Structures are given as structure tokens and as C-alpha cells.
Amino acid sequence: MSTIFDFGRGLAIVVALYLLGTWLHRVGVPIPGGVLGLLLFYGALLAGVVKLAWVERAANLLLRHMVLLFVPLTVGLMELGKVLSRQALALTASLLVSFVAVLLTTGVLGRWLLPQAAESTEEEAGR
Amino acid sequence: MSAAAWVRTPAFSIGLTVLAYWAALALHRRWRWVPPIVAACVPIVAALLLLREPYAEYNRGGDVLTWWLGPATVALAVPMYRNGLALRRSLPRLALMVLAGAVVGMATAGGTAWLLGAPRAVAMSAVPKSVTTPIAVEVSRELGGIPQITIALVILAGVLGATFGPALLRLAGVREDRAVGAAMGTASHGIGTASLVRRSEMQATVSSWAMAAAGVFTSLLAALLRLVAR
Incomplete structure (x- = not known):
């Protein structure tokens, strides 16, 4: 019983913050509603207004099954065959170039900023 | 209600999507290399083509699921x-x-x-x-x-x-x-x-x-x- 209550309360908080975010977006804040909701939620957790234990269950369910939520849009690719085949080169190049660029920018910057720490946990034989 | 009319309800789209997702997860558990998103989309696309159902019609129900991406962001x-x-x-x-x-x-x-x-x-x-x-x-x-x-x-x-x-x-x-x-x-x-x-x-x-x-x-x-x- 308390599990259901926990879950319901967590879900209500998340949905309420999302609706608040979309409303703020509609009245002129240039950040998408979901991200505004995320920032408000993060702030509420930091301030202790919302306790982690209230929301963990609902948040974990939404995150674990996120793939289900983007199935309908992905199915929509079936109508975009023409655009995709015509732009295949541009899209593939953009994907590859940008993937390598992001990975190396953040990684190499980390190499400079973060000293090789004792907390490294990965097995690194032969280094 | 005729079969065609039933297919046009949001409930059908949502049910089909949840079912395909559930099957995709089962498939992914058995064969790790199968990406769940691909395994979920393939049967839905096949069903829509078979039923001659336009994407826009399917997506009236699909939008209900898409909406929850907002709370997932939060x-x-x-x-x-x-x-x-x-x-x-x-x-x-x-x-x-x-x-x-x-x-x-x-x-x-x-x-x-x-x-x-x-x-x-x-x-x-x-x-x-x-x-x-x-x-x-x-x-x-x-x-x-x-x-x-x-x-x-x-x-x-x-x-x-x-x-x-x-x-x-x-x-x-x-x-x-x-x-x-x-x-x-x-x-x-x-x-x-x-x-x-x-x-x-x-x-x-x-x-x-x-x-x-x-x-x-x-x-x-x-x-x-x-x-x-x-």
C-alpha cells in the first residue's frame, strides 16, 4: 500500500513539475519545458523541498522504460525514407564527425583537468 | 465496430506499441545484441503496412506515449x-x-x-x-x-x-x-x-x-x- 502511495506521489511531483515547465516555456522562457522541469526538480532536491525517497521509485520507472516512450516517433521514420536516403551521406558524416569530436573534446579536456587519480577502478593490465 | 475502425483507435496504437516493446525486451534478454528499439519498431511498421494504416493515424495514440518523454526528462x-x-x-x-x-x-x-x-x-x-x-x-x-x-x-x-x-x-x-x-x-x-x-x-x-x-x-x-x- 505504501509502495503505491510512494509511487503515486513521486509521479505526481514529476508530472506537476513538467506541466509547470511547459507553462513557463509557453509564457516566454526560451528553454524547453522538460528541461525547465528538470532544473526545478534538481533545485527542489538540492534545497531539500523534495526528498529523494519520495520520487526515486517513479523516476526510476520512467527512466527504465524510456525506450517505450520513443517507439512512436521512431516508427515515424517509415515515412521519411526519401529524405533519409537523399541525405544519407550528410547525416552519416555528421554523425561520425560529431561523435568523435565530442568524445575527444570532453575526454582530452579531462586528461588535462583531472589528475590521474588513485580512485581509478578499471583493470589496466600492461600500463 | 468493424475491424478497420477498431484499428483506428488510440487504444489500438498504444496496445500494439506496449506489446511490441514487451516482446522486444524479451528478445533482448535472450539475444543481447538485439537493440530493443529496433526490435520494437519492426513489428509495428510491418503491422501498419499490412493494415494499410497511415502513420499519422497510428500516431494519435502514439502521441500519448510521446508525451511522457516530458516527465521522463524531468x-x-x-x-x-x-x-x-x-x-x-x-x-x-x-x-x-x-x-x-x-x-x-x-x-x-x-x-x-x-x-x-x-x-x-x-x-x-x-x-x-x-x-x-x-x-x-x-x-x-x-x-x-x-x-x-x-x-x-x-x-x-x-x-x-x-x-x-x-x-x-x-x-x-x-x-x-x-x-x-x-x-x-x-x-x-x-x-x-x-x-x-x-x-x-x-x-x-x-x-x-x-x-x-x-x-x-x-x-x-x-x-x-x-x-x-x-
């Missing part, structure tokens, strides 16, 4: 907060790394597509391709992109990271756990993060934080971009 605050607590001391440096990755990612994705002649909507669809799906979809819409194309690129960026990310980072001499985690989370969001869970707890923690932070930075940068362009 829910990202939970891992961000939890992992942020564990990383407190290195958080400012990690934020700087993620921000730099986000800027470079948006510029190179949009820039490369534009240089190769992609129309504006296609190039804009590529801009948020490094970040987690719900945020990428919102940013793509804001920029005038096509969310479906964005999703395809987002998934591929995740698969690229999970497959080649750690090896590429090693080649570049990046070995420190927090640096590896931040790079993977920034470039390959949840799919990259999930691939780190069995390698190193520290890498996965940082990656999960970086994935949420990259999403936030990318939407802030997109907002800035739109203000400047206006």
Missing part, C-alpha cells in the same frame, strides 16, 4: 542529483568538460550536415544528436528540426559510443575514470552510460551525471542560438 534530475552528490569535488571541472563537449558536438553535427548540402531542417535535426532522447526531441523541435531524424541519430550515437567509445578514448590517452565517464555520457548519453556499468562504477556514475548535464547545456545553448539568430 525524472533525469534524480540520477543527476544522486550522482552529483558522489562527485561533489570534481563537479565544476566535469561541468566545464561537458559544456565544451556539448558546444563542439552541436557545432560539428550541424556544421558537417550543412557543409554537405543538407537542408536547414535536416541539419537542425542533427544538432542535438549527442544528448538523451527526450531532451534531443525537444531541442530538435525548438530549432525547427525533424524529431524522427533526431531520434535515429541519437540512437546511432549511443551505439557508436557503446561499441567504439572506450577504445577511442584509450587511443587518445584518456584513462582516468572520471574523464572516460564524462566523455561517454556527453557523446553517447544513456546507451553509452549503460555500457560502462560493468566496466567501472566510477565511470558509470560520472557518465550518468554527464548525460543529464549535457542535455541541460545543449538545450540552454540552443535557446541562446535562437535568441542570437532572431
Whole structure:
């Protein structure tokens, strides 16, 4: 019983913050509603207004099954065959170039900023 | 109600999607290399083609599921907060790394597509391709992109990271756990993060934080971009 209550309360908080975010977006804040909701939620957790234990269950369910939520849009690719085949080169190049660029920018910057720490946990034989 | 009319209800679309997703998860449990998103979409596309059902009709019910991407974005605050607590001391440096990755990612994705002649909507669809799906979809819409194309690129960026990310980072001499985690989370969001869970707890923690932070930075940068362009 308390599990259901926990879950319901967590879900209500998340949905309420999302609706608040979309409303703020509609009245002129240039950040998408979901991200505004995320920032408000993060702030509420930091301030202790919302306790982690209230929301963990609902948040974990939404995150674990996120793939289900983007199935309908992905199915929509079936109508975009023409655009995709015509732009295949541009899209593939953009994907590859940008993937390598992001990975190396953040990684190499980390190499400079973060000293090789004792907390490294990965097995690194032969280094 | 005739069969055709029944197919046209939102309940049918939602039921079909949940069923396909459930079957895809079962398939993924047995054969790990089957990506759940692909396994879920293939039978739905087949069913729609077979029933001669237009996508727009299916998507009236689909929109109900898509709406929940919004609350899922909000829910990202939970891992961000939890992992942020564990990383407190290195958080400012990690934020700087993620921000730099986000800027470079948006510029190179949009820039490369534009240089190769992609129309504006296609190039804009590529801009948020490094970040987690719900945020990428919102940013793509804001920029005038096509969310479906964005999703395809987002998934591929995740698969690229999970497959080649750690090896590429090693080649570049990046070995420190927090640096590896931040790079993977920034470039390959949840799919990259999930691939780190069995390698190193520290890498996965940082990656999960970086994935949420990259999403936030990318939407802030997109907002800035739109203000400047206006």
C-alpha cells in the first residue's frame, strides 16, 4: 500500500513539475519545458523541498522504460525514407564527425583537468 | 465496430506499441545484441503496412506515449542529483568538460550536415544528436528540426559510443575514470552510460551525471542560438 502511495506521489511531483515547465516555456522562457522541469526538480532536491525517497521509485520507472516512450516517433521514420536516403551521406558524416569530436573534446579536456587519480577502478593490465 | 475502425483507435496504437516493446525486451534478454528499439519498431511498421494504416493515424495514440518523454526528462534530475552528490569535488571541472563537449558536438553535427548540402531542417535535426532522447526531441523541435531524424541519430550515437567509445578514448590517452565517464555520457548519453556499468562504477556514475548535464547545456545553448539568430 505504501509502495503505491510512494509511487503515486513521486509521479505526481514529476508530472506537476513538467506541466509547470511547459507553462513557463509557453509564457516566454526560451528553454524547453522538460528541461525547465528538470532544473526545478534538481533545485527542489538540492534545497531539500523534495526528498529523494519520495520520487526515486517513479523516476526510476520512467527512466527504465524510456525506450517505450520513443517507439512512436521512431516508427515515424517509415515515412521519411526519401529524405533519409537523399541525405544519407550528410547525416552519416555528421554523425561520425560529431561523435568523435565530442568524445575527444570532453575526454582530452579531462586528461588535462583531472589528475590521474588513485580512485581509478578499471583493470589496466600492461600500463 | 468493424475491424478497420477498431484499428483506428488510440487504444489500438498504444496496445500494439506496449506489446511490441514487451516482446522486444524479451528478445533482448535472450539475444543481447538485439537493440530493443529496433526490435520494437519492426513489428509495428510491418503491422501498419499490412493494415494499410497511415502513420499519422497510428500516431494519435502514439502521441500519448510521446508525451511522457516530458516527465521522463524531468525524472533525469534524480540520477543527476544522486550522482552529483558522489562527485561533489570534481563537479565544476566535469561541468566545464561537458559544456565544451556539448558546444563542439552541436557545432560539428550541424556544421558537417550543412557543409554537405543538407537542408536547414535536416541539419537542425542533427544538432542535438549527442544528448538523451527526450531532451534531443525537444531541442530538435525548438530549432525547427525533424524529431524522427533526431531520434535515429541519437540512437546511432549511443551505439557508436557503446561499441567504439572506450577504445577511442584509450587511443587518445584518456584513462582516468572520471574523464572516460564524462566523455561517454556527453557523446553517447544513456546507451553509452549503460555500457560502462560493468566496466567501472566510477565511470558509470560520472557518465550518468554527464548525460543529464549535457542535455541541460545543449538545450540552454540552443535557446541562446535562437535568441542570437532572431
